[in-house]
Amino acid sequence: MSAAPCAGPRPSGAPGARRETPATVTPHPYAARCAAALDEALAAAPFYRGWRERDPGPTRPVAERLAALPVLSRRELRAHVPDGFISGGSRARDGFASGAIEIVSTSGTTSERAAVVWHQPWWDASLRAAARLNPALEAVYGGAYREAVLTSPMCTGNLCHVGELPAAERTVGNILFLNQELDPARWGEAGARRMAAELAAFRPDVLEADPAYLAALARACRHAGVALHRPRCIALTYEFPSRLHLREIRRAFPGVPAVSSYGSTETGHVFIECEAGRLHQNTATCHVEIQPLRAGRGDPRVGRVLVTTLGNPWFALLRFDVGDLARLHDGPPCECGRGDGLTLAAIEGRVRDLTFDGEGRAVTVRQVDDALAAIEGLLGYRVEQAAPTRYLVRYVAEPATPAGIADELTARLRALYGPGAEVAARRESALAPEGSGKYRLAGTVGEWNPEELFA
Amino acid sequence: MSAPLPEPLAHTRADFPLLEREIDGRPIAYLDSASTAPKPRAVIEAVLDCYRRHTANVHRGVHVLAEEASEAYEAARTEVASFLNAAPDEIVFTRNSTEGVNLVAHGLGLGGDDEVVVTALEHHSNFLPWRAAARAVAVGLGDDGLPRYDEVERALSPRTRLLALAQVPNTTGVVAPVERWVALARERGVPLLVDAAQSASHLPIDVRALDCDFLVLSGHKLLGPSGIGVLYGKRERLAGLALYQTGGGMVRRHTDEGFTPHEVPQRFEAGTPNIEGAVGLGAAVGYLRALGMEAVRAHSLALGRHLVEGLREIPGARIVAGSAPLERRIGLAAFTLAAPGLGQEAIARLLCDRYGILLSGGYHCAHLLHDRLGLDGTVRISTHVFNTHAEIDRALAALREISGW
Numbered sequence: 001m002s003a004a005p006c007a008g009p010r011p012s013g014a015p016g017a018r019r020e021t022p023a024t025v026t027p028h029p030y031a032a033r034c035a036a037a038l039d040e041a042l043a044a045a046p047f048y049r050g051w052r053e054r055d056p057g058p059t060r061p062v063a064e065r066l067a068a069l070p071v072l073s074r075r076e077l078r079a080h081v082p083d084g085f086i087s088g089g090s091r092a093r094d095g096f097a098s099g100a101i102e103i104v105s106t107s108g109t110t111s112e113r114a115a116v117v118w119h120q121p122w123w124d125a126s127l128r129a130a131a132r133l134n135p136a137l138e139a140v141y142g143g144a145y146r147e148a149v150l151t152s153p154m155c156t157g158n159l160c161h162v163g164e165l166p167a168a169e170r171t172v173g174n175i176l177f178l179n180q181e182l183d184p185a186r187w188g189e190a191g192a193r194r195m196a197a198e199l200a201a202f203r204p205d206v207l208e209a210d211p212a213y214l215a216a217l218a219r220a221c222r223h224a225g226v227a228l229h230r231p232r233c234i235a236l237t238y239e240f241p242s243r244l245h246l247r248e249i250r251r252a253f254p255g256v257p258a259v260s261s262y263g264s265t266e267t268g269h270v271f272i273e274c275e276a277g278r279l280h281q282n283t284a285t286c287h288v289e290i291q292p293l294r295a296g297r298g299d300p301r302v303g304r305v306l307v308t309t310l311g312n313p314w315f316a317l318l319r320f321d322v323g324d325l326a327r328l329h330d331g332p333p334c335e336c337g338r339g340d341g342l343t344l345a346a347i348e349g350r351v352r353d354l355t356f357d358g359e360g361r362a363v364t365v366r367q368v369d370d371a372l373a374a375i376e377g378l379l380g381y382r383v384e385q386a387a388p389t390r391y392l393v394r395y396v397a398e399p400a401t402p403a404g405i406a407d408e409l410t411a412r413l414r415a416l417y418g419p420g421a422e423v424a425a426r427r428e429s430a431l432a433p434e435g436s437g438k439y440r441l442a443g444t445v446g447e448w449n450p451e452e453l454f455a
Numbered sequence: 456m457s458a459p460l461p462e463p464l465a466h467t468r469a470d471f472p473l474l475e476r477e478i479d480g481r482p483i484a485y486l487d488s489a490s491t492a493p494k495p496r497a498v499i500e501a502v503l504d505c506y507r508r509h510t511a512n513v514h515r516g517v518h519v520l521a522e523e524a525s526e527a528y529e530a531a532r533t534e535v536a537s538f539l540n541a542a543p544d545e546i547v548f549t550r551n552s553t554e555g556v557n558l559v560a561h562g563l564g565l566g567g568d569d570e571v572v573v574t575a576l577e578h579h580s581n582f583l584p585w586r587a588a589a590r591a592v593a594v595g596l597g598d599d600g601l602p603r604y605d606e607v608e609r610a611l612s613p614r615t616r617l618l619a620l621a622q623v624p625n626t627t628g629v630v631a632p633v634e635r636w637v638a639l640a641r642e643r644g645v646p647l648l649v650d651a652a653q654s655a656s657h658l659p660i661d662v663r664a665l666d667c668d669f670l671v672l673s674g675h676k677l678l679g680p681s682g683i684g685v686l687y688g689k690r691e692r693l694a695g696l697a698l699y700q701t702g703g704g705m706v707r708r709h710t711d712e713g714f715t716p717h718e719v720p721q722r723f724e725a726g727t728p729n730i731e732g733a734v735g736l737g738a739a740v741g742y743l744r745a746l747g748m749e750a751v752r753a754h755s756l757a758l759g760r761h762l763v764e765g766l767r768e769i770p771g772a773r774i775v776a777g778s779a780p781l782e783r784r785i786g787l788a789a790f791t792l793a794a795p796g797l798g799q800e801a802i803a804r805l806l807c808d809r810y811g812i813l814l815s816g817g818y819h820c821a822h823l824l825h826d827r828l829g830l831d832g833t834v835r836i837s838t839h840v841f842n843t844h845a846e847i848d849r850a851l852a853a854l855r856e857i858s859g860w
């Protein structure tokens with residue numbers, strides 16, 4: 001999943017926090033709010049000036065109007081933040097001066113770097129509304145709460161200057177930031193014990209975690225024989241949750257609901273997993289389109305997530321390409337009873353982590369994960385596609401795992417990619433995260449143009 | 456609009472393939488050479504040539520390629536010696552400036568009571584090795600961060616074993632009064648080390664005229680490869696240093712009774728050296744010598760003046776060592792910009808992402824400076840031979856725009 005914000009301000013959770021700006025959840029029907037956001041952005045946000053002529057106009061349905069517009073990427077954010085996306089007559093200067101906004105950067109290589117105009121009240125509104133989509137989250141985020149965060153420290157800025165900080169200095173208001181290492185492999189037992197002790201002392205209501213990091217902590221504590229404090233719920237975000245990670249997390253936190261929360265620094269909270277395991281759209285602060293893969297290029301129920309933000313006067317995104325894929329739910333309405341906005345069967349991973357089968361059809365991270373995650377003893381993997389039918393799977397396994405695991409990995413990948421696939425397996429002592437702190441589970445070695453994949 | 460300023464070294468741009476890079480379709484402005492510099496084709500080719508044609512070990516082979524490799528390696532040493540007006544046997548190849556300082560700090564056999572006089576804004580690489588081996592006594596800083604070089608006399612004591620300072624600090628861009636410190640060192644009979652990591656790219660250096668005892672520099676800032684650096688030492692000073700590392704290459708004879716190390720500089724080059732790095736550094740130095748270091752200096756000073764004059768006109772910009780006279784500044788300035796909603800590191804990121812301007816933001820390995828001035832980081836623009844006034848203008852325009860948001 002894409003990152004929740006890791007830099008900059010955080011939801012205060014405290015009632016009565018800055019709320020000078022109306023918290024966006026207006027009573028108008030959803031379609032009217034979408035149309036209003038579209039009209040306002042096109043009319044007033046300077047970046048969209050060039051988009052206006054493509055708009056078929058307010059007499060047409062919103063979905064049709066949006067579909068006529070281009071897709072917005074991080075490249076445009078990099079070039080036009082802050083002023084380009086501020087609508088409604090607001091001016092960046094006034095926002096900065098009053099403290100209503102600041103600029104937050106997301107890290108990574110080119111395709112992931114962006115600058116974002118951060119408006120805390122809107123983020124808080126997005127969190128509150130999203131939390132209502134799952135009772136475990138709502139129980140926590142509906143009142144005062146304490147939160148622990150476990151993810152990459154990438155975005156907390158000048159690591160070199162800050163160095164190791166004591167827990168008190170990593171606690172900002174009601175939130176404790178647990179991790180300071182760029183690579184969880186460096187935690188060692190001492191690091192895991194420290195975090196376990198801090199969790200026990202801080203007693204958070206909610207643990208917001210990158211699933212890969214939380215699984216690593218859970219595993220380290222299991223080996224050290226250390227029990228982990230059980231929060232009231234776990235919110236999994238920041239990156240795609242592998243079933244390998246979920247297994248380890250469920251084992252360490254029996255009975256604690258682990259809820260997938262999908263969003264990004266740019267878009268706020270977009271989809272939340274419900275009690276029934278599907279993901280529902282947060283219609284209060286965003287509109288979402290799933291732009292499907294072209295016919296013949298993959299499963300047509302899978303598409304990229306395009307987000308239009310609603311009600312944020314300081315950062316109006318239209319059709320923002322988060323860089324992730326989702327699979328629409330296409331059965332009867334979800335048994336949880338929620339039916340507003342889109343319902344997803346699953347988040348499928350990042351577009352840039354796609355691999356391709358022998359016929360050139362896209363294979364998502366989730367499909368790879370489904371193929372591999374059940375293998376006994378497997379702790380981590382990364383599939384690299386070097387040529388149209390050549391794949392290498394690097395993997396980490398429990399020390400006692402028999403050598404036969406390599407055959408199982410290659411057999412399963414051959415079944416996934418097709419009979420012509422040449423698959424090699426290579427055991428590694430560890431798999432490192434990317435510069436952004438995320439773990440890449442799959443991907444091609446060369447570059448390709450994602451635009452050609454979508455209808 | 457005034458007439459465009461002369462760009463006497465603009466022709467060098469074509470020599471640097473990196474400058475053809477674009478970010479989001481925009482050509483980059485590389486203004487971060489104080490961190491590390493792009494490499495001209497001459498350097499890239501020299502390194503590739505080592506791999507393509509003369510791969511062999513140095514100083515021990517009997518075959519033709521080994522002789523070629525040894526010759527190229529020693530030719531690089533001679534080239535560097537000429538660059539500094541030193542003798543080849545006064546040039547020790549190291550990994551970088553940091554290793555040069557560590558080699559001296561270790562070799563002097565300093566103890567806990569010994570003192571080394573530095574300035575408070577020395578790069579960590581010219582501070583922590585002294586601090587680890589002895590006591591570092593730091594000359595203080597003025598309000599704008601310029602070291603109070605004149606206070607050096609008060610910092611000296613009978614326990615002073617060495618003076619060490621950057622000829623141009625990486626945070627001020629201002630040429631230090633090294634001569635004055637050398638004179639004092641001579642008076643007291645203690646050695647002095649010059650950190651030329653930055654200055655070597657901007658000023659002609661004559662170690663004889665400067666009369667310093669040691670000088671360190673890094674290849675990667677000098678248009679050369681990473682992982683290669685230089686320690687210059689007066690012959691008798693180098694000979695007086697304790698061995699740093701032992702192993703192959705540094706020993707003349709090894710018997711049951713003991714071993715005899717080589718003379719300097721080989722005695723400090725244990726193990727197989729970074730051969731292609733040294734050859735690449737030789738090519739880099741040759742490239743700069745062909746441009747002429749006087750021309751390089753004039754260009755750097757002109758860019759520095761243009762940069763600081765431009766920064767002074769931006770509301771909310773505060774320049775580190777801004778009080779220093781323009782004629783002592785090279786093309787480097789660190790500064791803060793009061794831009795609402797943005798810290799200094801965020802400004803540096805934004806300059807990359809929105810404008811394609813690559814520079815540094817943060818603490819530049821000089822924490823004491825930032826702590827003393829109460830700064831949460833600075834932005835730093837730094838130039839090299841290929842930079843132009845037009846690029847400085849591009850950066851200034853971006854900063855002006857940001858400060859006006």
Ligand SMILES: Cc1ncc(COP(=O)(O)O)c(C=O)c1O
Nearest residue numbers: 551552553578580621625652673
């Ligand atoms: C003044 C100064 N001294 C020393 C160094 C250390 O150089 P290196 O990291 O190449 O050893 C630097 C590098 O930024 C520097 O600017």
Ligand SMILES: [Zn+2]
Nearest residue numbers: 274276334336
């Ligand atoms: Zn549901």
